[in-house]
Each structure stands twice: as C-alpha cells, then as structure tokens.
Amino acid sequence: xxxxxxxxxxxxxxxxxxxxxxxxxxxxxxxxxxxxxxxxxxxxxxxxxxxxxxxxxxxxxxxxxxxxxxxxxxxxxxxxxxxxxxxxxxxxxxxxxxxxxxxxxxxxxxxxxxxxxxxxxxxxxxxxxxxxxxxxxxxxxxxxxxxxxxxxxxxxxxxxxxxxxxxxxxxxxxxxxxxxxxxxxxxxx
Amino acid sequence: xxxxxxxxxxxxxxxxxxxxxxxxxxxxxxxxxxxxxxxxxxxxxxxxxxxxxxxxxxxxxxxxxxxxxxxxxxxxxxxxxxxxxxxxxxxxxxxxxxxxxxxxxxxxxxxxxxxxxxxxxxxxxxxxxxxxxxxxxxxxxxxxxxxxxxxxxxxxxxxxxxxxxxxxxxxxxxxxxxxxxxxxxxxxxxxxxxxxxxxxxxxxxxxxxxxxxxxxxxxxxxxxxxxxxxxxxxxxxxxxxxxxxxxxxxxxxxxxxxxxxxxxxxxxxxxxxxxxxxxxxxxxxxxxxxxxxxxxxxxxxxxxxxxxxxxxxxxxxxxxxxxxxxxxxxxxxxxxxxxxxxxxxxxxxxxxxxxx
Numbered sequence: 001x002x003x004x005x006x007x008x009x010x011x012x013x014x015x016x017x018x019x020x021x022x023x024x025x026x027x028x029x030x031x032x033x034x035x036x037x038x039x040x041x042x043x044x045x046x047x048x049x050x051x052x053x054x055x056x057x058x059x060x061x062x063x064x065x066x067x068x069x070x071x072x073x074x075x076x077x078x079x080x081x082x083x084x085x086x087x088x089x090x091x092x093x094x095x096x097x098x099x100x101x102x103x104x105x106x107x108x109x110x111x112x113x114x115x116x117x118x119x120x121x122x123x124x125x126x127x128x129x130x131x132x133x134x135x136x137x138x139x140x141x142x143x144x145x146x147x148x149x150x151x152x153x154x155x156x157x158x159x160x161x162x163x164x165x166x167x168x169x170x171x172x173x174x175x176x177x178x179x180x181x182x183x184x185x186x187x188x189x
Numbered sequence: 190x191x192x193x194x195x196x197x198x199x200x201x202x203x204x205x206x207x208x209x210x211x212x213x214x215x216x217x218x219x220x221x222x223x224x225x226x227x228x229x230x231x232x233x234x235x236x237x238x239x240x241x242x243x244x245x246x247x248x249x250x251x252x253x254x255x256x257x258x259x260x261x262x263x264x265x266x267x268x269x270x271x272x273x274x275x276x277x278x279x280x281x282x283x284x285x286x287x288x289x290x291x292x293x294x295x296x297x298x299x300x301x302x303x304x305x306x307x308x309x310x311x312x313x314x315x316x317x318x319x320x321x322x323x324x325x326x327x328x329x330x331x332x333x334x335x336x337x338x339x340x341x342x343x344x345x346x347x348x349x350x351x352x353x354x355x356x357x358x359x360x361x362x363x364x365x366x367x368x369x370x371x372x373x374x375x376x377x378x379x380x381x382x383x384x385x386x387x388x389x390x391x392x393x394x395x396x397x398x399x400x401x402x403x404x405x406x407x408x409x410x411x412x413x414x415x416x417x418x419x420x421x422x423x424x425x426x427x428x429x430x431x432x433x434x435x436x437x438x439x440x441x442x443x444x445x446x447x448x449x450x451x452x453x454x455x456x457x458x459x460x461x462x463x464x465x466x467x468x469x470x471x472x473x474x475x476x477x478x479x480x481x482x483x484x485x486x487x488x489x490x491x492x493x494x495x496x497x498x499x500x501x502x503x504x505x506x507x508x509x510x511x512x513x514x515x516x517x518x519x520x521x522x523x524x525x526x527x528x529x530x531x532x533x534x535x536x537x538x539x540x541x542x543x544x545x
Contacts (some may be wrong), residue, residue: 020322020326022321022325022326024317026249026252026309026310026313026314026317027309027310027313028251028252028308028309029307029308029309030251030252030308031212031214031307031308033214033215033216033219034214035219064218064219064262065215065216065219065222066218066219066222066262066263068262068263068265068266068267069265069267070265071222071225071226071236071262071263071264071265072222072226073219073222073223158216158253159251159252159253159256
C-alpha cells in the first residue's frame with residue numbers, strides 16, 4: 001500500500017488517496033484433449049492431420065473431436081492427413097504499437113490459410129516472401145517449417161487461440177497461379 | 190392452462206449427464222456433444238425443433254475467454270439458433286429458458302451446462318469472486334469460508350460435528366446408486382469424526398469432490414410435453430433470490446434467500462417425496478433443510494448430492510435433473526430441487542416439480 005497525492009481541495013489542501021496494489025495471478029493447466037494431442041505429435045513430425053466428419057465429410061484442421069455442423073463426435077478413425085500447401089483466404093497487416101508486452105516492432109501479417117484437403121482454415125499465420133501490398137485472397141502458399149530441432153508445442157492450446165507458429169514459421173507463396181474465388185469464398189476466417 | 194400470471198404447464202421431458210470425474214481428457218465442448226445429443230434424443234426431438242437454447246458455464250474455470258461460445262457448437266448452432274448464456278450454474282440457464290417459454294410462442298427449450306475445474310486450482314481461483322477490497326486480497330478460499338459458516342452453526346447450537354458427518358455418510362451411501370457420482374461408498378460416522386480437520390471444524394470429507402462434467406435438459410410445454418413424455422415432470426414453481434455479497438453482512442446459520450425463493454416458487458412446507466439440495470459443504474445441507482422447512486421424513490439427496498459429485502456450474506442443474514428423473518420414472522409425485530451460486534449459499538434457486 002502507498003499514499004498517492006492526486007487533486008486538491010479548493011482551500012489548496014492536498015487530498016490523500018490510499019492506493020492498494022493487488023496483483024492477480026492464476027495457474028491453469030491446459031491438458032490437450034486426445035484429438036489435439038495427436039495433432040501436435042504429428043505436427044512435430046512435419047505432418048498436418050485433421051478429422052473428417054463421417055456425416056458431412058468436412059475436414060477439420062486441427063481436429064476438434066466433433067463436427068459442429070452435424071454435432072457428431074469424431075475420433076482417431078476419422079483422421080486424415082492434409083497438405084502443407086493451401087490458399088490465403090483472408091489477411092490483415094498489423095502495424096504494432098508499443099503496448100506493454102508487444103514484441104513486434106515491424107508491420108506483420110495475420111492471415112487465414114485453407115490447406116488443400118481441409119474445410120477449415122489455420123488462423124493467425126504469418127505470410128512471408130511477398131511484399132505486403134501484393135498480398136491477396138487466393139494466393140497459393142506453402143508452409144515454411146522450422147528445423148525439427150527448433151520445433152516446440154509452445155502456444156498450442158485447446159482454448160481457442162494459439163497457433164502453429166512454434167512449428168511452422170510462416171507460409172510463403174508457391175508461385176502457382178491464384179486459386180479461383182470458389183475455393184476460398186466460404187473460408188475467409 | 191393456468192389462470193395465474195405464471196404458466197405452470199412447463200415440464201422437464203429429457204436430460205443427460207456425464208459422470209463427474211476428477212480430470213476429464215475432453216474439453217467442455219467435447220463433453221457436451223454426446224450429452225446434448227442424448228438429452229434431445231431422450232425427448233424424442235430433432236435439434237432443429239428446439240425453440241430456445243440457454244447455457245451456463247464459467248470461462249474462469251479453464252481460463253479460456255469466450256469458451257462458452259465454443260460450447261455452443263455442441264448444440265448445433267447452424268442454421269442459426271436463438272440462444273443465451275449465463276455465467277452461472279445451469280439451473281439459472283433453466284430459469285431463463287423457463288421465463289422464455291412464458292412468452293407462449295415456442296414450446297420447447299434446451300438447457301445445458303458444463304464445468305472443468307481440473308484446469309485450474311479451485312482454492313486459488315475462487316477467492317477472486319469475493320469483493321476486491323476486503324476479502325479477495327486475503328485469499329480466503331471456499332473451504333475457509335465454509336469453515337466460518339460451520340463454526341457459526343455450531344456456536345448457535347443448530348448442529349453438531351456429528352450432524353455434519355452424518356450428512357457426509359448418507360450422501361456417499363446414496364451416491365452408490367448414482368452412476369454419475371464421483372465420491373461414493375460406505376462411511377462410518379465415528380471413523381469420519383476421527384479424521385483430522387482441514388479447516389476447523391471442517392474435515393476433508395465435509396468438502397465436495399472437485400470434478401469435470403456436463404449436463405443437459407429439455408423443457409416442453411403443455412400438449413407438446415405430454416406428447417414427448419409419458420409422465421412429464423411439471424415445474425409448478427421456480428424462483429431465485431440473492432443476498433449480500435459480503436458474507437459478514439448476513440446470518441450464516443440460516444438462508445433467508447433460499448426460504449424466500451421456496452415460498453415464491455409455491456413451496457409451503459407441504460409433503461415432498463424428495464428434495465435435491467445443492468449443498469457443496471456438509472453444514473450447508475443442514476442450513477438448507479432448516480431454512481426450507483422440509484417436513485420430517487423427506488428423503489434428501491437420494492442422488493448423493495454435491496458431496497458425491499459437485500461439477501461447478503453443473504451441480505445445480507443436476508439437482509433438477511435428479512428430481513425430475515424420479516418423477517418421470519414414477520418413483521415420486523412431488524419433489525423440490527435447489528441450486529446455489531456464489532459463496533456460502535449467497536444465491537439460491539428453488540424449483541418445485543410434480544407428476545400427474
């Protein structure tokens with residue numbers, strides 16, 4: 001606790017406010033469910049897997065353990081491997097401001113990529129090897145994998161955020177012609 | 190049907206629960222997928238027929254902001270559905286669904302809730318729901334607060350430590366017949382009393398088990414309820430009342446809000462076949478029994494109650510499910526279900542159910 005002087009009365013007497021610091025920290029243990037645990041194991045080996053819904057055939061990457069459209073569980077026997085190449089379906093270029101904890105200093109990309117064989121997108125991936133003003137939906141990209149010795153599970157979470165950046169550095173253009181809008185129109189996020 | 194202001198023709202017609210376990214490998218939404226599917230199937234409905242959906246959960250448990258949005262995927266939210274969420278036990282989601290059904294334009298509703306306490310440390314997490322000036326900085330955990338309540342009860346001569354142990358022994362014994370219970374078995378009262386204190390005058394067994402799990406329930410009204418269920422569990426009254434947040438501002442040996450909620454739900458002290466009380470700490474069952482004025486001989490917590498399974502955010506809704514199940518299977522004609530939120534029975538909900 002400490003005293004802080006802020007403001008004054010009309011008579012010029014300083015007002016005293018008691019300031020109490022109360023720092024909160026909570027401990028969470030984010031145990032990955034079997035579906036995501038398997039995804040991580042394969043990712044570290046350089047393979048990307050998902051689950052194919054037995055009802056509608058949509059492929060979810062990473063696997064969720066269920067299909068939200070059909071509301072049916074999915075498990076190991078629904079596993080399929082998808083490509084590490086795909087389509088840039090949406091992006092934003094972020095100019096970092098220096099808020100507390102910000103580690104980026106230069107503009108960077110936050111993009112969604114639909115991998116070939118998947119019906120969902122990997123979200124929040126970096127795109128490199130192309131000037132920011134040439135980024136566009138439909139751009140064909142491929143994964144830039146970290147060397148095996150540098151891969152980790154850091155940041156991979158079952159809680160709806162976190163991505164694959166501890167294993168795949170970024171995606172870069174393949175040089176193939178752009179994909180037609182039909183292939184990404186329903187997958188911009 | 191009813192001439193009064195509140196409809197009394199809304200009934201429980203389906204439900205499902207997962208077993209409560211100390212550490213589930215599944216996420217909340219993965220727990221909910223089969224649970225919701227089973228509840229809707231029991232009611233004989235297709236999920237697209239559901240008129241309104243309401244869920245209860247707490248993002249702080251897993252530390253995942255907006256986890257409740259992902260949970261919604263388990264209800265099949267495409268094509269878009271009408272839904273709402275409460276950051277409360279699922280019993281309050283039930284209350285909102287019941288209110289929504291009062292409009293009369295829909296005849297079915299889905300209620301679900303989930304909780305995963307295994308991702309966090311409850312004794313570290315829960316002090317943060319206390320007021321940030323006086324109590325939270327002290328780090329007063331739920332067991333310590335419950336110890337103060339137990340002490341007040343002993344000092345007032347309203348219960349003995351043996352009474353606490355008897356609640357525990359009966360709860361665990363009853364839990365043996367409940368496939369979803371987590372902590373069950375024969376317990377000798379004298380042996381329980383020989384255990385050391387954890388937070389005097391409470392022993393470890395006076396505390397609820399920490400568990401992960403999910404539950405879902407389907408409501409239907411009037412003719413639709415009769416069509417979906419041979420013997421619906423009619424909600425004759427439901428109400429909830431809350432007391433001050435600061436435990437020092439109330440008499441901890443009684444529950445004014447539970448008594449008021451019961452009266453407003455139409456419970457007048459008349460005969461009940463059973464009462465399912467959400468009392469996470471053993472002394473709280475005694476506070477509730479006395480405050481609600483349950484008649485002698487009322488069967489209390491035949492499911493084992495919260496001392497046998499206490500999935501946070503689910504345990505209150507589970508009380509309604511357990512009471513409704515006994516009515517639907519013909520084992521009871523009139524039951525009272527109670528749920529609580531907050532610390533030391535701060536907020537209480539009472540639901541009176543009947544068969545016909």
